[in-house]
Amino acid sequence: MSCPEKYIAYMHEFLDEDISKENEQELRDHLRTCPSCEQHFKELKKAIAFVQSTAHIKAPDNFTMGIMANLPKEDKKIEVSRWLKHHPLLAAASLFIVLMAGSLFTSWNQDDQFSFSKQPNLVVENNTVIVPEGEVVTGDIVVRNGKVQIEGEVQGDVTVINGEKYLASAGHVTGEIREVDALFEWIWYHIKTTAQETLNLEDEQEQSLQ
Amino acid sequence: METIVNARIKQVLKGDQNAYGEIVELYKDKIFQLCYRMLGNRHEAEDVAQEAFIRAYINIHGFNQSKKFSSWIYRIATNLCIDRIRKKKPDYFLDAEVPGTEGLTMYSQIASDTDMPEDQLARMELQEVVQKEISNLPEKYRAVIVLKYIEELSLNEISEILDLPLGTVKTRMHRGRENLRKRLKNL
Numbered sequence: 001m002s003c004p005e006k007y008i009a010y011m012h013e014f015l016d017e018d019i020s021k022e023n024e025q026e027l028r029d030h031l032r033t034c035p036s037c038e039q040h041f042k043e044l045k046k047a048i049a050f051v052q053s054t055a056h057i058k059a060p061d062n063f064t065m066g067i068m069a070n071l072p073k074e075d076k077k078i079e080v081s082r083w084l085k086h087h088p089l090l091a092a093a094s095l096f097i098v099l100m101a102g103s104l105f106t107s108w109n110q111d112d113q114f115s116f117s118k119q120p121n122l123v124v125e126n127n128t129v130i131v132p133e134g135e136v137v138t139g140d141i142v143v144r145n146g147k148v149q150i151e152g153e154v155q156g157d158v159t160v161i162n163g164e165k166y167l168a169s170a171g172h173v174t175g176e177i178r179e180v181d182a183l184f185e186w187i188w189y190h191i192k193t194t195a196q197e198t199l200n201l202e203d204e205q206e207q208s209l210q
Numbered sequence: 211m212e213t214i215v216n217a218r219i220k221q222v223l224k225g226d227q228n229a230y231g232e233i234v235e236l237y238k239d240k241i242f243q244l245c246y247r248m249l250g251n252r253h254e255a256e257d258v259a260q261e262a263f264i265r266a267y268i269n270i271h272g273f274n275q276s277k278k279f280s281s282w283i284y285r286i287a288t289n290l291c292i293d294r295i296r297k298k299k300p301d302y303f304l305d306a307e308v309p310g311t312e313g314l315t316m317y318s319q320i321a322s323d324t325d326m327p328e329d330q331l332a333r334m335e336l337q338e339v340v341q342k343e344i345s346n347l348p349e350k351y352r353a354v355i356v357l358k359y360i361e362e363l364s365l366n367e368i369s370e371i372l373d374l375p376l377g378t379v380k381t382r383m384h385r386g387r388e389n390l391r392k393r394l395k396n397l
Binding site for chain 2: 008009012015016018040043044046047048050051052053054055056057058059060063064066067068070071072
């Protein structure tokens with residue numbers, strides 16, 4: 001082929017729709033007079049037509065499913081927040097339980113000082129609460145972090161938290177005697193007393209209504 | 211289309227995987243087609259196209275939403291195809307069967323510069339011949355030819371997808387077309 005290279009370049013500019021008017025005219029004039037360049041141009045257009053004629057194919061049926069199955073697991077945070085959105089009541093309940101447990105735990109830890117319920121005629125010696133012989137205590141006694149020694153009579157409940165109780169043979173307690181040691185017992189005790197208090201409140205309210 | 215896609219991307223960014231499924235549905239045929247024309251093999255095309263979508267999902271935080279998602283996913287897929295072609299090269303065995311043909315081995319591909327016997331050509335479907343010749347193009351020409359004439363993208367989009375200057379895209383297009391012309395002129 002003896003034609004200048006520029007005509008081939010013009011052909012490609014034409015195919016890219018990127019040719020100036022003058023060059024396009026020049027190319028057309030040349031193609032009319034030069035069979036080998038005309039042949040070259042035809043072959044280029046034919047090659048393009050062949051490529052364009054390849055049938056458009058579609059992705060296989062399970063293509064999207066295959067991708068979704070292989071995506072990395074969603075972020076834990078997102079999973080949790082989505083779960084919370086779908087279960088607001090459960091979320092509120094679990095938050096409540098967590099906070100309750102927290103407050104119980106702190107109150108357990110704070111109360112490591114010796115204390116007891118004040119009642120007349122109780123004697124205290126070295127962290128030991130003594131109900132003296134012959135005396136009658138009316139009402140409940142609660143002792144924290146100490147011992148209780150009962151030689152007289154208690155008309156009510158005796159509760160020992162984190163301590164020991166000693167009941168003398170002459171001693172007598174009309175109500176319940178309870179010893180609370182472990183954390184869970186303490187929680188259980190807490191729940192029971194709270195429940196009882198609320199029940200008592202209701203009773204009182206009912207009585208006052210009557 | 212771009213507004214739908216951008217809305218879905220926002221949902222995906224919030225962690226909604228199902229929204230990504232809708233994006234895949236919109237582009238799966240185009241991306242699969244690109245991979246198939248680049249690789250010349252359905253099985254590999256499916257493999258690479260799926261990997262492209264998974265990579266796009268993993269890196270979706272890095273996607274600039276002021277740009278076209280289609281260009282971005284095309285770019286990921288094209289790069290994966292080119293990687294695959296380069297890795298695949300040493301795996302050619304001369305006596306391996308050419309995919310999509312019956313009884314044609316790589317021995318026949320060596321002689322593909324010379325004309326194939328008429329009866330062999332007749333046996334192969336025209337489209338398979340064209341696909342085979344696309345697959346024989348060097349990968350840098352193959353990418354521009356497939357993006358331009360099968361995916362019907364503009365030169366500007368192709369330059370964005372391949373991250374190449376427009377001039378380079380034009381040069382490759384030019385050489386790719388000449389290459390194809392020589393391979394297909396006798397059909």
